[in-house]
Amino acid sequence: MKPILQVSGMHTYYGRSHILFDVALSVYEGETVCLMGRNGAGKTTTFRSLAGLTPPRAGEVVFKGKPCTRLPAYRMARLGLGFVPEDRRILGPLTVKENLELGKVPGRKGPWTMSRVLDQFPVLRDMPHRLGGTLSGGEQQMLTIARALMGNPDLLLLDEPSEGLAPVIVAELRRLLLQLKQMGTTILLSEQNIRFALAVTDRVFIIDKGHIVYSGGIDDFRRNTELQQKYLSV
Numbered sequence: 588m589k590p591i592l593q594v595s596g597m598h599t600y601y602g603r604s605h606i607l608f609d610v611a612l613s614v615y616e617g618e619t620v621c622l623m624g625r626n627g628a629g630k631t632t633t634f635r636s637l638a639g640l641t642p643p644r645a646g647e648v649v650f651k652g653k654p655c656t657r658l659p660a661y662r663m664a665r666l667g668l669g670f671v672p673e674d675r676r677i678l679g680p681l682t683v684k685e686n687l688e689l690g691k692v693p694g695r696k697g698p699w700t701m702s703r704v705l706d707q708f709p710v711l712r713d714m715p716h717r718l719g720g721t722l723s724g725g726e727q728q729m730l731t732i733a734r735a736l737m738g739n740p741d742l743l744l745l746d747e748p749s750e751g752l753a754p755v756i757v758a759e760l761r762r763l764l765l766q767l768k769q770m771g772t773t774i775l776l777s778e779q780n781i782r783f784a785l786a787v788t789d790r791v792f793i794i795d796k797g798h799i800v801y802s803g804g805i806d807d808f809r810r811n812t813e814l815q816q817k818y819l820s821v
């Protein structure tokens with residue numbers, strides 16, 4: 588297996604606030620990896636650092652063998668990094684199909700076309716002309732993931748995808764992620780939901796107060812209830 592993403596010694600700040608400390612993590616091709624941590628632990632900041640939205644002040648990000656620390660977001664997207672932010676950012680006045688069109692990334696080719704994406708998301712296929720703003724939270728979450736796929740990413744970052752969704756939608760999301768995995772999609776997601784992470788991921792990193800405090804396989808993580816208590820339970 589080849590690493591698609593390797594991060595080392597990453598420090599990120601918001602102004603003078605030092606948020607991430609020496610963060611290191613890796614993702615290999617075809618894996619689903621989960622960055623877990625409580626509210627405020629630094630999950631979103633890590634993803635923003637990788638996506639080029641909050642450039643790290645120190646450290647190295649290597650994506651597909653290329654050093655890309657501090658590249659702007661549009662360059663990371665063109666290199667094949669798809670980012671689904673926590674706050675979803677569906678464009679309310681645009682239709683489902685128009686929102687999907689916005690996910691296209693210049694120069695990116697791959698298996699995902701409008702019709703393949705719609706096939707994968709029946710809930711969107713059945714209402715391509717609905718306005719984004721009228722969708723439920725669950726439908727919007729599906730739409731943001733579908734929109735990211737339109738850019739044919741080599742690595743998909745999903746920031747807390749199950750957050751705030753009803754259990755039935757979380758189950759649907761779980762099926763979708765397992766399907767994407769079967770299709771060979773490489774995914775790095777963040778979560779606080781332990782059950783969800785256990786169901787979809789191969790490996791886990793735990794972040795706490797901006798430090799990576801654990802990295803291990805899913806079986807090791809599953810057995811380690813003490814670790815789950817310490818860093819993840821509320």
Ligand SMILES: Nc1ncnc2c1ncn2[C@@H]1O[C@H](COP(=O)(O)OP(=O)(O)O)[C@@H](O)[C@H]1O
Pocket residue numbers: 601604606624625626627628629630631632633
């Ligand atoms: N724009 C910002 N300016 C200053 N501090 C921020 C900003 N965004 C987040 N933080 C702080 O950074 C820390 C990590 O936040 P975040 O990465 O959003 O955590 P998580 O996604 O794990 O909940 C928190 O202490 C949070 O208060």
Ligand SMILES: [Mg+2]
Pocket residue numbers: 630631632673746747
């Ligand atoms: Mg967050």
